[in-house]
Amino acid sequence: MEALSDRVVRVAPDERPSLDELSGQTVFAVFEQASGCEIFLGLVTAAQVSARPGRIFADLLLQPPPPPLSADAPLEEGWRRLQKEQGGALAVIDSDGRFVGAVTPFSLLGAALRETRRLQAGIERQSARFRQRLDRLAEHTARLRRLREESKQLLSQAAETGLEQQLLQSALEHLVSLVGARYGALILLDADGKISDFLYTGIDPETAAAIGRLPTGKGLLGDFLLEKGVIRLTDMERHPRAAGFPPGHPPMHSLLAALIRCDGKVQGRVYLCDREDGEPFDCGDQRLVEEFADIMGMAVFLLRQRLLSHQQAVELKVATRVFENSAEGILVTDADKRIILVNRALITITGYSREELIGQTPRIFSSGHHGEDFYRQMWQSINATGQWQGEIWNRRKNGSVYPEWLRITAISDAEGEVTHYVAVFSDLSEYAVRRQGMERLIHYDHLTELPNRLMFRTELRQAIRRCHFNGRQMALLMLDLDRFKVINDTLGHQVGDRLLQQVSRRLQHCLRKREAPRMGDTVARLSGDEFTIILNDLEMPEDAITVAEKILARFRRPFVLGEIERSVTVSIGMVLYPAQAETLDELISRADMAMYHAKQAGRNRFCLYDPALHEGIQRRQMLENYLYNALERRQFEIHYQPQVSLRDGRIVGLEALLRWRHPEHGLINPAEFIPLLEETGLIEPVGVWVLQQVGRDYRQCLGALGETDFPVAVNVSARQLAPSLIGQVAAVLKDNALEPHCLKLELTESAAMDDPARTLSLFDSLQELGVGVCIDDFGTGYSSLAYLARLPIAALKIDRSFIGNMMTHTEDREVVSAIVALAHNLGIQVIAEGVETPSQWRALREMGCDVAQGYLCSRPVPLAQLADIDRTVWEV
Numbered sequence: 001m002e003a004l005s006d007r008v009v010r011v012a013p014d015e016r017p018s019l020d021e022l023s024g025q026t027v028f029a030v031f032e033q034a035s036g037c038e039i040f041l042g043l044v045t046a047a048q049v050s051a052r053p054g055r056i057f058a059d060l061l062l063q064p065p066p067p068p069l070s071a072d073a074p075l076e077e078g079w080r081r082l083q084k085e086q087g088g089a090l091a092v093i094d095s096d097g098r099f100v101g102a103v104t105p106f107s108l109l110g111a112a113l114r115e116t117r118r119l120q121a122g123i124e125r126q127s128a129r130f131r132q133r134l135d136r137l138a139e140h141t142a143r144l145r146r147l148r149e150e151s152k153q154l155l156s157q158a159a160e161t162g163l164e165q166q167l168l169q170s171a172l173e174h175l176v177s178l179v180g181a182r183y184g185a186l187i188l189l190d191a192d193g194k195i196s197d198f199l200y201t202g203i204d205p206e207t208a209a210a211i212g213r214l215p216t217g218k219g220l221l222g223d224f225l226l227e228k229g230v231i232r233l234t235d236m237e238r239h240p241r242a243a244g245f246p247p248g249h250p251p252m253h254s255l256l257a258a259l260i261r262c263d264g265k266v267q268g269r270v271y272l273c274d275r276e277d278g279e280p281f282d283c284g285d286q287r288l289v290e291e292f293a294d295i296m297g298m299a300v301f302l303l304r305q306r307l308l309s310h311q312q313a314v315e316l317k318v319a320t321r322v323f324e325n326s327a328e329g330i331l332v333t334d335a336d337k338r339i340i341l342v343n344r345a346l347i348t349i350t351g352y353s354r355e356e357l358i359g360q361t362p363r364i365f366s367s368g369h370h371g372e373d374f375y376r377q378m379w380q381s382i383n384a385t386g387q388w389q390g391e392i393w394n395r396r397k398n399g400s401v402y403p404e405w406l407r408i409t410a411i412s413d414a415e416g417e418v419t420h421y422v423a424v425f426s427d428l429s430e431y432a433v434r435r436q437g438m439e440r441l442i443h444y445d446h447l448t449e450l451p452n453r454l455m456f457r458t459e460l461r462q463a464i465r466r467c468h469f470n471g472r473q474m475a476l477l478m479l480d481l482d483r484f485k486v487i488n489d490t491l492g493h494q495v496g497d498r499l500l501q502q503v504s505r506r507l508q509h510c511l512r513k514r515e516a517p518r519m520g521d522t523v524a525r526l527s528g529d530e531f532t533i534i535l536n537d538l539e540m541p542e543d544a545i546t547v548a549e550k551i552l553a554r555f556r557r558p559f560v561l562g563e564i565e566r567s568v569t570v571s572i573g574m575v576l577y578p579a580q581a582e583t584l585d586e587l588i589s590r591a592d593m594a595m596y597h598a599k600q601a602g603r604n605r606f607c608l609y610d611p612a613l614h615e616g617i618q619r620r621q622m623l624e625n626y627l628y629n630a631l632e633r634r635q636f637e638i639h640y641q642p643q644v645s646l647r648d649g650r651i652v653g654l655e656a657l658l659r660w661r662h663p664e665h666g667l668i669n670p671a672e673f674i675p676l677l678e679e680t681g682l683i684e685p686v687g688v689w690v691l692q693q694v695g696r697d698y699r700q701c702l703g704a705l706g707e708t709d710f711p712v713a714v715n716v717s718a719r720q721l722a723p724s725l726i727g728q729v730a731a732v733l734k735d736n737a738l739e740p741h742c743l744k745l746e747l748t749e750s751a752a753m754d755d756p757a758r759t760l761s762l763f764d765s766l767q768e769l770g771v772g773v774c775i776d777d778f779g780t781g782y783s784s785l786a787y788l789a790r791l792p793i794a795a796l797k798i799d800r801s802f803i804g805n806m807m808t809h810t811e812d813r814e815v816v817s818a819i820v821a822l823a824h825n826l827g828i829q830v831i832a833e834g835v836e837t838p839s840q841w842r843a844l845r846e847m848g849c850d851v852a853q854g855y856l857c858s859r860p861v862p863l864a865q866l867a868d869i870d871r872t873v874w875e876v
């Protein structure tokens, strides 16, 4: 159809051609009209018209007419037919035989030219496309080449350097520029599949942080690490899987991601987003990224291997250093127990050289101290548990034997087969020497070198066992020096220590020595001035009494304490085993009871345990139980004892003394319950009650005696010496509208010396308050004169033991006289307590003592009886 001539002119058979219209290319198609339809008769060319001018077309038609050409016939056929027919034109009909046009050599040539041009254009297009492809291929090949070159570099760096992060980062940057992506990231996983590294390029750090923290299983990025293969997505905005981006994530149009595998495991993922040119990622990009991911896998593998071997090398180096520099001796044997490795410490300890030891067995160190059994048990333990440790005696090269603490560990391979044994030991020679010293420290008293309480209990336990074994008796003696505190306090601790050392030697001289098979006796120091003696293998109980008497006799000789000589006595309690006690604790407590009894009975004596002593202890316990409720049951009361001026016989004060009246047991002796109050701490609330009661009684006391103004002394225990005491005293004064001088506090000398700094500060506060303080029982403690002078003391009360003896013992009289002089020198008043006789009264008055208190004047009496005191007795 394309070859049809456009110069075809329709004519009728009887028409005559017009020569004006005629051109060389014109073709006339002759149609006859018949019954309303057109019948094609044939073609007449311009050449035919020119050859027979003046003729009508019917005459010019070729007879027979050449067969028409089919409209779908190829150009070549038309060309061939035209040459054959020599007519110069051929009619063309369609499949229904209808005339559609005509072809001429000219029209055919035109069509052929057009076709050729079209073909050329097609070829040109194709070749342009081909050229383009070739270019792209060349580019891809170049990229691949670059990638490979860079990969080679990457791998060799990975094998040589430890800079994993920098290396991977620069590799990623290369990939991104190679592919021309906008940004890219690389995620590495640790052994647990968690993100260990997140490297990125082209993304700002905040976004990267959000992406890098993304949990798995949340949207595309969440799923990202779980995805098994390559991901290549385009048109991400509309992609259903693109949900779950963190807020602020840069818009992403296309994504290309590949797995990084190494050693058959997924080690991470590399991914690129958006090409710079806006095109989606293509297959070439994908191949590139996959290839890159493979290389990454190898690089990561190499890096990790390198890191591992580096670590192993470091560990090995450290282990070697530790091995060589360890202070403990170390040896390694093979499975046959042949020594293959020793360290420097082992060489130093044993004296053997390395060469002498390698190839030997540890038997080389055997000392002969341990029997077969010992080694059998040791190896049994190693075989069963893989290790053993304990003390063992080994021999050095020079033959000397030494103790060591040895740990042996069996080393097994993956199949559980023992491949080596490692022995680590420390030389205990020095420790053994120190241990002996430690043992002494633990079991012996450092001052007297006698066994201490711990050792004593061990010895006593053994003595009891021995009695069971040989059916003999033993005795336990508990000893306590009399008034040792006074020596300690007055002469100082050094003198006290010297005395204790001499006492221990004297006691040892009284005892039998241990001479096999005889057990011998044991003397131990339990604490302070408390000693104990175990008398073993007694023939008869009387032997124990003999020893006790011997001790008392030995003590009669004074102790020489440097320049000073002092007589010291001892109180001894004694109990027999098995006659008087059954258990160790029973023995100790009963010996204690007996000793307590010896003290109560006047000291410097021994007392054999008597079941009756038990009663005393039981009473103590009973009183203690009652004492807890005594205050709230209002069982306490105050008795008052007058203090009388030795100058004019006037009552110048009262001492308030606590009394306990039990409904069943009547008045309990203060010497019994006051120590109990102290021990239980009840003295603190009870002391407060005494102060308050005295405050309430004050005016009535004065009224009963017809006096107007004097102080009432209240005893204060050491346990009450706290800052709160000031507040309590101030409250009593305020509550009862009393002047401060109405109250006086009495504090024993030892309580005042207990904590001098605390005492000084309390006394200062009391002085500020205007309340005077009196030092009680003066002469029984150890007061520093300088210290005493610093205390704001109102009075000193001389202990009644001195007053009681002053008429018969010159020494005590001199003490009293010295105290009076001393106190007066310091401007302090002196009170003598325990004045019972007129002769004491007179003697004290002659010495210049200020005040007397004692049964001579009056016993302590309840407030109600104060008015009845007979004053004529002391008005001498």
Ligand SMILES: Nc1nc2c(ncn2[C@@H]2O[C@H](COP(=O)(O)O[C@H]3[C@@H](O)[C@H](n4cnc5c(=O)[nH]c(N)nc54)O[C@@H]3COP(=O)(O)O)[C@@H](O)[C@H]2O)c(=O)[nH]1
Binding pocket: 641, 655, 656, 657, 658, 659, 669, 670, 671, 674, 683, 687, 690, 714, 715, 716, 717, 746, 776, 777, 797, 800, 833, 834, 835, 836, 853, 854, 855, 856, 860
């Ligand atoms: N912390 C407190 N201690 C108190 C309190 N009340 C008393 N005590 C102390 O108890 C100890 C025993 O006291 P007590 O049995 O009352 O004995 C006092 C007098 O009865 C007794 N005394 C007085 N004159 C004589 C005498 O001529 N002969 C003689 N044998 N004893 C006599 O002396 C005790 C007074 O002691 P002191 O206080 O040292 O002046 C005793 O230590 C009390 O201190 C209390 O409320 N709190």
